[in-house]
Amino acid sequence: MRIVRTIAELRAALAEARGAGAAGSGAAGSGATGSGSGSAGSGSAGSGAGASSADAAPRRVGMVPTMGALHEGHLSLVRAARAENDTVVLTIFVNPTQFDEAADLAAYPRQEERDAALAAGAGVDLIFAPEPAEMYPSGFATTVRVSGALAETLEGAARGAAHFDGVATVVSKLLLAALPDSAYFGLKDAQQLLVVRRMVADLGIPTRIVACPTSRDPDGLARSSRNVRLSAETRSRALAIPQALEAAIDAVGSGERDAGRLVRRAEATLAAAGLAVEYVAIVHPETLETVHRVDTTALLAIAARAGEVRLIDNAILQRANPAHPDEEE
């Protein structure tokens, strides 16, 4: 496994991995900044050594964009990418433009050596870990903005428009730098996934966006890099978030359709645990428009603070098959 820091190095390494640049450039090896952390295990190609000749079948590249501080949730994305691609690229970049709070950016966990070891063990071939100046060189003046409810509700409203501007801009740069066949995103950040899908479709970026299920600790808490900042006490209070989601799923399963009642019940569960609720919303799972009744499928999204730590989570609420006699109103 190799770590590269510049877009030029990333492109060269991928050209080599795809078999297109093996003969000519030689840049994949020469540009890398080093930090080998052992073999990629399940990796079958991509770190230079396995590059095929140009006449071989095209090699598929999968990308997993992250902000580092890897946990099992990230590794589940890597495994999904590993299963479908010849080369897996993990990006690690704590993107300053998507942070609305300086304190959150400063406190964001950074642990690159540990990340590299975990990535290698999970089958990553290449890590792209640029410095901010590589992604935002002097004079940088372009913003990619997805407008409308998709980006302006929920996280966009709570964190401000700059958040998804930052996400869309950096993800478009990452995708354009590597042009992966597929890129893998977690459903924990369901709105981010929808924003990225819209952006990729609108800009004609030829990458398939793959949604991966939320990975949870055994007690139900969604895995998140920010969880390391929870004390034992705030962590146990944070369990009210998955509990509120489960209760809503159960309530809908038992016939509750009224979104207002579902929201108020979830808010009460969070408040009783001492969490500061930022939003509890029931929205259309694709447009994110508010829905008033759960007649088919809806997304229940929660953002709440446990102490200083802001957490998000969500669940799909699905009306049970209305053809079943018990489900008729």
Ligand SMILES: Nc1ncnc2c1ncn2[C@@H]1O[C@H](COP(=O)(O)OP(=O)(O)OP(=O)(O)O)[C@@H](O)[C@H]1O
């Ligand atoms: N528990 C999880 N299950 C599945 N995917 C996840 C999970 N946590 C993060 N991801 C995904 O990993 C990718 C990188 O996310 P990121 O690096 O921001 O991690 P994070 O744990 O969400 O951090 P934080 O929420 O503290 O910002 C995103 O696509 C995100 O949705």
Ligand SMILES: CC(C)(CO)[C@@H](O)C(=O)[O-]
């Ligand atoms: C997609 C992403 C890597 C863009 O900075 C980030 O928002 C994240 O880690 O979810």
Ligand code: BAL
């Ligand atoms: N996990 C989404 C990125 C962020 O919190 O900024």
